[in-house]
Structures are given as structure tokens and as C-alpha cells.
Amino acid sequence: MRILVTGGAGYIGSHVVKLLGERGYEVITYDNLSTGHEWAVLYGKLIRADLGDRETLRKVFREFRPQAVMHFAAHIVVPESVRDPLKYYRNNVVHTLQLLETMEEFGVKDFIFSSSAAVYGIPEKIPVPETAPLKPINPYGETKATVERILRDLSRAGTGFRYVSLRYFNVAGADPEGRIGFAYPDPTHxxxxxxxxxxxxxxxxxxxxxxxxxxxxxxxxxFIHVTDLAEAHLLALQYLLETGKSEIFNCGYxxxxxxxxxxxxxxxxxxxxxxxxxxxxxxxxxxxxxxxNRKIRExxxxxxxxxxxxxxxxxxxxxxxxx
Known part of the structure; x- marks a missing residue:
């Protein structure tokens, strides 16, 4: 099966690409390397390009013919999102819209989205269930919540589009084999x-x-280990293909x-x-x-x-x- 992974040269995306490659999937990574690294892509081909580059994106879809998309390409630094919200809305929302439009153009229906517990803001109930209201308190969280609403509406439009949104809690650790790990400038974690x-x-x-x-x-x-999180993505893809149902899952212990x-x-x-x-x-x-996390387990x-x-x-x- 052919999987397009946007942002697959970054921290979490590269661990998912590694697992996909080990499981026999055909993978192509699409990444502008603004925070990712070429050496982190252990399987498949890397296309160095920005999601804002519509022609390159369409060319990749036309030539690679992906059967599903996993989307990790987002800016993620909360303080930066407060200082420069336009940067976050442009990349995290506008570019995601462009990706979804390209999927629709080429008839690709299955989408795995990298979301965040930031959509909950300051939750009233602990542990936080997936049914908790979305009350983000910063532009980063707002961009993730906005995309989730777009995905919800798109899945209801009768086009056959379906998605799984995975809301990450605090991702940490590195590949136990030591081949890849966190390499982000000025880390905040x-x-x-x-x-x-x-x-x-x-x-x-x-x-x-x-x-x-x-x-x-x-x-x-x-805190959730990045390899356990990567495994959740493959299970989410399998769930989507088997059930055809759109769903949201928390990813935490x-x-x-x-x-x-x-x-x-x-x-x-x-x-x-x-x-x-x-x-x-x-x-x-x-x-x-x-x-x-009962829902993702069950x-x-x-x-x-x-x-x-x-x-x-x-x-x-x-x-x-x-x-």
C-alpha cells in the first residue's frame, strides 16, 4: 500500500515512516526540511517541497498515486504561534486545505491527522475524554481545532472522505534502536x-x-513514547481501511x-x-x-x-x- 507522509522528516513523522517501512508499506515523504532532516527518512523517497507548492504536490499525487495520506507537516511551537499567528494559520490551516483539495482532485479518501491535546485548552475534567469541548487557548491549538472541524465537515459531505484524528499528549523519547530521535532547534519540551x-x-x-x-x-x-505513538498511527490506518469510519482518538498513557x-x-x-x-x-x-485513553485501547x-x-x-x- 502506498502512503504519502507529509512532514515525514520531522520528529514524529520520521518514526512513523520508519514503522511503515518496516511493515512493508511503500512510503513517500513530502517535507520542506524547515525543521525536519533528510537523514531521518529511513524508508522510501523524500520529496523536498513545501505544501504551499501546489504544482509539486499535484505532481507527487499524479506520479506516486497514494492510497492514503498521513499529515504531520505543521508548525508546533506555542509561544511562536502567539507571536506570529499568521505563520501558523497559513501553514497549519491553509496548506492543509490545499492538501485536502489535492486529495479530492486525485480521489484519495483516507487521511490520518496529527492533532494535539492543545485543542482542549485548560480542560475541566481529568483524565480528558475525546468528548471534552474544544477550547484552545493559543493560535497553535486553534489551528489544530480548525482543521479538525474541516475534517468533520468534509467527512459529512458525501464524497467518501474519511479520517482519523490523533490528539497527542506529551510525546517524548527516541527510537529504541537509536537510529532517529528529536532534533529540533530550540526545544521547548x-x-x-x-x-x-x-x-x-x-x-x-x-x-x-x-x-x-x-x-x-x-x-x-x-508522557507517551514516540514509538508507541507511531504504532497508533498504523492501527488508525488499519481501522480506517477496515471500518470506513471517521474517528478521533486521544494518544496518551x-x-x-x-x-x-x-x-x-x-x-x-x-x-x-x-x-x-x-x-x-x-x-x-x-x-x-x-x-x-479507553477509546483508543478498545x-x-x-x-x-x-x-x-x-x-x-x-x-x-x-x-x-x-x-
């Missing part, structure tokens, strides 16, 4: 910043708020760790101490963000293999030492 601090690449690690209504006063997050618990795990795994300083809260950070039969904080940190650390 806690585990990446922590291992970089342990490595000596950053002078200190900041904790943004220590007065939250949690057991140790720091935020709690649901259903439990969380606090910032301080993560820091302790990083120090234990790396065997290194490093400076940690308290900083003011960041606007919009919910105290707790944990997925209700509907997709998803059984994560790497639900272990120290394992997640260890794979991130082993990858970091290679870079």
Missing part, C-alpha cells in the same frame, strides 16, 4: 530540555511554576508525571546532577493534562509497549549522546 541540561548543552533547567494544586506544586503531564518527577528520573538515568531553577508560571499552562486495540518514564528518558538520553 521538558524531557528534551532536561537531557540537554544533563549533557551540558543548556546551563540550567527552568521549572515554570511550583505553586500548582498538585502533590508537589508542579504541573503534571501524560492515561496517567501523568510531575515536572519534579521527570527531573528526578532524568538525573537518575543520566547519572548527572544539573542546576534547576524556579521560574514564573507560563500563561495558560493547565495544572494537570492527562488523557482518557477501538484500535492499542497496547503500548513503552509505558515507563525511565525507559522514555533513557531512549531520549541515548539519542542525545549521539548528536
Amino acid at each position: 521538558l524531557i528534551i530540555r532536561a537531557v540537554k541540561t544533563a549533557k551540558g548543552e543548556l546551563e540550567r533547567l527552568e521549572i515554570f511554576g511550583t505553586d500548582y494544586p498538585t502533590p508537589d506544586g508542579t504541573c503534571i503531564r501524560d 492515561g496517567h501523568g508525571y510531575s515536572v519534579l518527577e521527570v527531573i528526578r528520573a532524568v538525573k537518575k538515568v543520566t547519572g548527572r546532577d544539573f542546576p534547576v531553577v524556579e521560574a514564573p508560571r507560563r500563561p495558560g499552562d493547565p495544572p494537570v493534562l492527562v488523557a482518557e 477501538r484500535l486495540g492499542w497496547r503500548p509497549r513503552y509505558d515507563d518514564l525511565e525507559f522514555i528518558v533513557r531512549t531520549a538520553w541515548e539519542w542525545e549522546k549521539r548528536t
Whole structure:
């Protein structure tokens, strides 16, 4: 089966491409390499182009004839989305529309969308179910919610289009085989910043708020290993092909760790101490963000293999030492 993966040279996309290739899928990656890397594409062909380049996109569809599309090509940095919302709406929404229009032109009906728990904003219920209202609190989250609404409406239009939207919680770790991992400029994710601090690449690690209504006063997050997340994408594709039903799934383990618990795990795994300083809260950070994941387990039969904080940190650390 032929799969077009947009953004397949990036962190999550490259892990999905790797898994697709290992499972025998024919893959083509479409990526402008603004944050992705050519070396991260381990299987199939890489087309270096922007989704805004309509003619190149149409040429890829015409020549490769994909049977399904997995869409990862998005800007993802929340503070940047606040500073430059037009950049985020143009790439995350307008370019996605162009991709969907091209799919329609060439009769491609199956779509897997890389969404985010950012669509929930600050949820009222924990764990967060997929039925929770969409109340994003930043432009990044708004772009993901906007695309989800477009997908919903398109699936109801009677054209045969169907999709699965996967709402990621906190993705972390690296390929257990050590072939690919996180390589994004100026990372904002806690585990990446922590291992970089342990490595000596950053002078200190900041904790943004220590007065939250949690057991140790720091935020709690649901961390999911990137390989388990990649597996969810293949299961989502299989589900779509077998049932023909559009659906939305949370991608998380259903439990969380606090910032301080993560820091302790990083120090234990790396065997290194490093400076940690308290900083003011960041606007919009919910105290707790944990997925209700019963639906993905029941509907997709998803059984994560790497639900272990120290394992997640260890794979991130082993990858970091290679870079």
C-alpha cells in the first residue's frame, strides 16, 4: 500500500515512516526540511517541497498515486504561534486545505491527522475524554481545532472522505534502536530540555511554576513514547481501511508525571546532577493534562509497549549522546 507522509522528516513523522517501512508499506515523504532532516527518512523517497507548492504536490499525487495520506507537516511551537499567528494559520490551516483539495482532485479518501491535546485548552475534567469541548487557548491549538472541524465537515459531505484524528499528549523519547530521535532547534519540551541540561548543552533547567494544586506544586503531564505513538498511527490506518469510519482518538498513557518527577528520573538515568531553577508560571499552562485513553485501547486495540518514564528518558538520553 502506498502512503504519502507529509512532514515525514520531522520528529514524529520520521518514526512513523520508519514503522511503515518496516511493515512493508511503500512510503513517500513530502517535507520542506524547515525543521525536519533528510537523514531521518529511513524508508522510501523524500520529496523536498513545501505544501504551499501546489504544482509539486499535484505532481507527487499524479506520479506516486497514494492510497492514503498521513499529515504531520505543521508548525508546533506555542509561544511562536502567539507571536506570529499568521505563520501558523497559513501553514497549519491553509496548506492543509490545499492538501485536502489535492486529495479530492486525485480521489484519495483516507487521511490520518496529527492533532494535539492543545485543542482542549485548560480542560475541566481529568483524565480528558475525546468528548471534552474544544477550547484552545493559543493560535497553535486553534489551528489544530480548525482543521479538525474541516475534517468533520468534509467527512459529512458525501464524497467518501474519511479520517482519523490523533490528539497527542506529551510525546517524548527516541527510537529504541537509536537510529532517529528529536532534533529540533530550540526545544521547548521538558524531557528534551532536561537531557540537554544533563549533557551540558543548556546551563540550567527552568521549572515554570511550583505553586500548582498538585502533590508537589508542579504541573503534571501524560508522557507517551514516540514509538508507541507511531504504532497508533498504523492501527488508525488499519481501522480506517477496515471500518470506513471517521474517528478521533486521544494518544496518551492515561496517567501523568510531575515536572519534579521527570527531573528526578532524568538525573537518575543520566547519572548527572544539573542546576534547576524556579521560574514564573507560563500563561495558560493547565495544572494537570492527562488523557482518557479507553477509546483508543478498545477501538484500535492499542497496547503500548513503552509505558515507563525511565525507559522514555533513557531512549531520549541515548539519542542525545549521539548528536
